[in-house]
Amino acid sequence: MTLPLLRHLLVITALPGIATASAVTFVTSLPVAQDQIIVRFNLQPSFSTKQLRSYQFPVSVGYGLTAKLGLFASISQGFASVDAAVPGGIARPLNGGFGDLGFYARYTLFKVDKPNSTLRITPLAGMYLPTGDNTFTFQGKLQGKSLQTGSGTADPYFGIAAGWNAKRFTTNFDVTYRLNPLTGTNFSPGSELRADGQAEVKFWPIRMPEEGLPLTANLSLESNYYVNAKDHLAGTISPNSGGKVFRESAILQLSSLRWQVGGGIQMPFLQDLNGTGRSKQKLGYILFFEYYLAAPVWRKHG
Amino acid sequence: MVRAVLLMALAVCVAPAEAPAADSISRAVAHLNGVTSARGFFNITVRLYQLEGVEWAKYDLVRSLITLDFKPGQAVDEKEIRAVIAGAGYKPGPIAINAVPKPENYDHKLGWNKIRRPTAKNAVGRWFQVNF
Numbered sequence: 001m002t003l004p005l006l007r008h009l010l011v012i013t014a015l016p017g018i019a020t021a022s023a024v025t026f027v028t029s030l031p032v033a034q035d036q037i038i039v040r041f042n043l044q045p046s047f048s049t050k051q052l053r054s055y056q057f058p059v060s061v062g063y064g065l066t067a068k069l070g071l072f073a074s075i076s077q078g079f080a081s082v083d084a085a086v087p088g089g090i091a092r093p094l095n096g097g098f099g100d101l102g103f104y105a106r107y108t109l110f111k112v113d114k115p116n117s118t119l120r121i122t123p124l125a126g127m128y129l130p131t132g133d134n135t136f137t138f139q140g141k142l143q144g145k146s147l148q149t150g151s152g153t154a155d156p157y158f159g160i161a162a163g164w165n166a167k168r169f170t171t172n173f174d175v176t177y178r179l180n181p182l183t184g185t186n187f188s189p190g191s192e193l194r195a196d197g198q199a200e201v202k203f204w205p206i207r208m209p210e211e212g213l214p215l216t217a218n219l220s221l222e223s224n225y226y227v228n229a230k231d232h233l234a235g236t237i238s239p240n241s242g243g244k245v246f247r248e249s250a251i252l253q254l255s256s257l258r259w260q261v262g263g264g265i266q267m268p269f270l271q272d273l274n275g276t277g278r279s280k281q282k283l284g285y286i287l288f289f290e291y292y293l294a295a296p297v298w299r300k301h302g
Numbered sequence: 303m304v305r306a307v308l309l310m311a312l313a314v315c316v317a318p319a320e321a322p323a324a325d326s327i328s329r330a331v332a333h334l335n336g337v338t339s340a341r342g343f344f345n346i347t348v349r350l351y352q353l354e355g356v357e358w359a360k361y362d363l364v365r366s367l368i369t370l371d372f373k374p375g376q377a378v379d380e381k382e383i384r385a386v387i388a389g390a391g392y393k394p395g396p397i398a399i400n401a402v403p404k405p406e407n408y409d410h411k412l413g414w415n416k417i418r419r420p421t422a423k424n425a426v427g428r429w430f431q432v433n434f
Contacts, residue, residue: 113336212413
């Protein structure tokens with residue numbers, strides 16, 4: 001039950017911060033300026049014990065409504081399967097489809113722009129809408145969140161993000177909370193508190209040219225810490241759910257004026273999971289492509 | 303010796319007249335605060351079409367400079383440049399505006415990019431012109 005599909009759908013909304021290359025494994029520092037649209041496509045397969053396999057394809061979109069206010073959406077889709085013991089052997093239930101649709105607004109409360117760096121502190125708040133499925137059953141039994149794509153409720157989501165970006169180095173941090181209330185059928189995947197950090201260095205070109213804007217290669221090291229409350233299944237708290245997870249990711253990125261592409265590996269360092277016999281993540285991978293767009297031009301100029 | 307003098311005189315006579323001065327253009331060089339990556343320049347780029355007459359932009363990451371070349375005869379308003387930079391979310395620094403000879407070419411490797419101007423009649427067409 002570690003590495004739940006639902007958690008992926010939350011986490012994966014991997015999007016990035018303003019003015020620089022940005023974190024891939026968390027969404028809150030996604031950079032977006034006024035009249036700008038950012039679209040990020042992700043592919044995130046991950047593999048766990050008990051043959052729990054998850055393939056997620058989240059798409060994240062950011063729009064700069066004003067210079068300080070950004071609006072974001074995360075559209076999740078994917079599928080997961082796991083081995084399950086059944087009379088006569090092992091079965092492999094699989095579920096997939098669209099997950100919950102997330103929206104949030106981020107406001108730049110404080111910023112310091114200098115010639116060689118920028119600092120921003122940005123609170124955010126929003127909601128996940130129950131567009132995913134939370135009724136998947138196998139052999140008549142409601143499955144846990146690892147095989148569900150949605151929480152079944154409108155989930156408040158809020159937090160704060162901060163970033164300091166310089167020409168060679170970047171750091172981004174956030175702390176967010178998603179409240180997952182009980183559904184009418186007493187299902188809940190458990191609320192989630194998470195803290196993320198990122199350190200990134202542009203390592204290519206080794207010597208930046210005096211003129212111009214070169215294609216840059218970046219190495220991003222990202223940490224994700226989750227504290228998950230226990231699930232509710234059919235009205236009872238599931239003892240084999242919830243816990244603490246700490247993951248570290250190393251991601252290579254290539255950045256240009258209009259796009260960014262990258263890939264990396266995600267390793268679990270700590271999996272302190274409640275209960276017994278839980279499925280634990282072994283390894284995860286991340287691939288992404290991001291394209292920057294101008295917003296529609298409603299009025300003709302010139 | 304006489305022949306040499308005559309040849310020199312002929313050469314002077316047939317030499318092309320001095321080329322007329324190149325077209326002069328207005329060039330604005332703006333210092334930027336907060337732009338630390340390509341994405342920062344992109345944030346400004348997508349708004350540059352709002353500046354009347356700007357044709358080329360040059361991005362210098364190390365020095366945090368953006369250079370804007372306007373079409374010949376275009377009047378340049380520093381306040382409008384500041385508004386575009388601020389609208390993209392950055393704090394503009396000093397801006398110098400000078401008349402310079404129009405360059406014969408603009409080298410992309412040196413950071414020059416042609417500014418895409420949306421001219422289509424409908425909004426969808428204009429959006430494509432700016433982005434693709």
